[in-house]
Amino acid sequence: MAAVPTTATAATGAAAPGRAGWLRGRYLTVIVLAAWVALWALLRGRDTLALGGAELTPLHTRLSEGMDAIDAGRNSNPLFLYFINYIRLFIDESVTFVQALISRPSFGRPVPVIGWLGVTGIATAVALLYGNRRTALLTAAGFASFGLLGLWEESMDTLALTLTAVVLALAVGIPLGVWAGLSDRVNRFLTPVLDFMQTMPTFVYLAPLTLFFLIGPASGTVATMIYATPPVIRITAHGIREIPVSTLEASTSLGSTRAQALRKVRLPLAKRTIIVGANQTIMAALSMVTIAALIDAPGLGKTVLKALQTLDVGTAFNAGLAIVIMAIVLDRVTSAAGRRVEAERRSGRARGTRARRIEAGLVLAATAVLVYLSHVYVWAAEFPGGAGLGSYVKQGAGAASQWAQDTLVTYTDALKNLITYGLLNPFQSLLAGSPWWLVALVVVALALLLAGARAAIVAGVSLVLLVLLGLWHDSMVTLATTLVATLIVMVLGVVAGVWMGRSARVDQVLRPVLDAGQTMPAFVYLVPILGLFGATRFTAIIAAVAFAAPVSIKLVAEAVRGVSPTAVEAATAGGSSTWQLIAKVQLPMARAGITLAASQGLIYVLSMVVIGGLVGAGALGYDVVAGFSQYQLRGKGLAAGLAIVVLGIMLDRIMRAAAQRAAARPAPH
């Protein structure tokens, strides 16, 4: 152990011994890996703790029974009677109310209170008043397309759920964010909680939530809030915190009270940042609302899910398209609102000018007329013409998918086989085929070598937990898939990231694509990928890569761009070739950022594990999905969800500690 520098010495940057220790660590790492392979060859297949698909351990049964007990206590347990049931009622009523307004027949009418024309009018007016003309046009076109695709009601359900969740998330998140921005103590308390909420794969808490809030809108909304509130809390706190000290000091030196400083300085200055936070929350909410279809939340997600289960690529694509359109509209409107706040401040235009008031009045009047029409006339209430465009889209997408499968099959199969046989299978048999104690030893040793004693302890505890959960074998299979996906993500991340970081033009082209990739709800990727590769482990890997790569690419690009221009200039002046520049200057100097990209990539990949289970990945993802649908497997599903969380915490801690070490270590020259 003497070879491993403690975190403290590494952090103080004791250059020479730290570096020597690091090199020694590297040799030891190679030795550990070699020993693993050798022992695997000898002990293959022993103590692998494999568990069949329908097999249960006593723990799983107990979990099931525990869940039954909670179910049974719904109407007798005081926690339910006086607390949870009220929350559920409140949320259900809120969602139902919004649905009654825009999506469902209500109040004895055959149609919702506001029909398509009214909703489109309101949305357009909001875009016009808070954004600009272009976003208003986009909004009108977007909403019309929901009708044209034949998905008006589903879209409105999704919108209703999203809006309710967003309003609740903001009502909770903004005050909490302000509080965390003002108080270090609150911030210290909230940060790990938010970390946990964000790193925990979303599917994991879906099933337990239904225990408390039943299947339906309330569970969906709560799940969405859990997923969507952290961004607005974090970003609001950041906005409140990042206000220049000098500005606050000036205000204090004039004798502001704390309340005055908050109202007159902090909040106005943080306004734009808070809107950015709201934008993030809206996007996160939309993507979660789609996923909440798994627990029967209404809307477009359900359409996609049904289509996925029947492998109906056309229908899934059609609904996916509507989701993407909604994402784009919501994103553009909130971004434009943020920019408008800034622009108004810069141009120094007061809010209440006459022209603006007249414009607002006209827009509101026109909207009122449209809402009235849609309330009274059927043609303005129900989208006319049926799903004209939708059926073409379905047919077209179905045909395109079929064609692609038929024509590209040689290439896609080659790729699939290359990755599966070249990388995935060996890796999986190494991880899942070794005795569990051997894998555990190797992981702890590696954590110790790469990330230090604390990470090694976390790893050890996590591995024991995985054994106790009775899902060791499945966890190892999932780990193999996850690591392979992360490897691909990082290869993509480094190649594209370096390219982007070095060339402004590439950045310009790639960035919008990556942005779209990030804002698109995860479900949507599955459709075309499933069409191309069928339901296999490889499909799950590709979906995870598609989800995680944009983040990693962006982070690597950011890190490469962050390399001091002087260093690059000096190296260029010294006659470095492009490759030398990349290999000897830019990549080494961007090491900390690249490590961060890897750890983020891994977390993103892990959060797709359950989605992978939907498209053939098996293992933990499948266990969770099966837990949703089969009563007797729900205990196992819960255990699998916990196993995913444990895996995530373990990998996250190891990566983070390793990243900190990389950052503390002086760059090689």
Place this chain on the structure above:
Amino acid sequence: MAAPSLTAKSSPPATAPGADDPPILDVRGLWKVFGPRADRVVGTPLAELSRTELKQRTGCVAAVRDVSFSVRRGEVFVVMGLSGSGKSTLVRCLTRLVEPTAGQVRLDDEDVLGCGERRLRELRRHRFGMVFQHFGLLPHRRVLDNVAYGLEIRGTKKDDRYERAREVLELVGLAGFEGSFPDQLSGGMQQRVGLARALAVDPEVLFFDEPFSALDPLIRREMQNEVIRLHREVGKTMIFITHDLSEALKLGDRILIMRDGALVQMGTPDQVVGAPADDYVRDFVSDVPKSDVLTLPWIMRDPRPGEPLDGPELAPDTVIRDAARTVLSAGRPVKVVSGGALLGVVTTAEILEVIAGPDPDTTQDTTPDAASDPDPDGPDPVATDRDEDGRS
């Protein structure tokens, strides 16, 4: 500790001669220690350690170490030091933007450090004003609202505060920019807004924390002259932080030099230049042309027997540079006269010695008598005569 090194060479540290009025601001034994358990340092042997030793032993940084001084009403008091010397912390301790670790700060008879939160706010709202290095303006408010901010938070009615804000904007030469936003103005203009904001509440003491460091040299000089003009017009007590020696010499009635958190020397500009307290200050002022700062008492000598005493007369507060022409063209000793009494004479030899360096044959210390002689009759803005010289 720096205080003991202040020997008879320079004036006593706190109360300058001739200051009979009680000081408006009186600071005694002020300490600010940052770090874990900072309150355990002052008053223990730890306090005697050097900054680096203290940092190593306790992890604490002593930003201000046992500083005492007092500021007279209407005076421009400059605190000068390099970055890290603790001068910005010192000024923040005075208004408790940073809470001092130990010591005493009195404004007139009030114990500033003993004030409750509410009383402190009252002081800040009515008696203190502060101008910051990075302006600290509110970007989302118009210039007019920025200037009126101090009045707004103390509850002045809208019309009244706007009226006052317009007045002050006029005073700092920004009339016509009321409706602009800060980021539409140049750095110099933004700092004028900062100045106007501080002046708007009509404070008794104005604190300047390196207000012109972020400005380019020409604008800086313009703003320095602006401060001198405002000081003449409104006569506020000003405490001015700077790292720029020429700025200190130009503006200060008295200068306090800090190093590593402690006071090194305090005195009038000519005392600092003519009689540096130690090598640190000497090194600091070595580039300053002495003839631009020192007054005649620093170089005059007693008339020798038989010397003609019918030459021109000059006042003792005349700067050497301004006296040079008279002395060189007089052809006989020039008398330094105050209130009819002959203080001494100055001849070509003395002038040349200051400008061209000491004559190797007659090297002698000119300071001993100078230190006791220069007798500033009240605050003497030595620097104001040198506005137009091109030094920066």
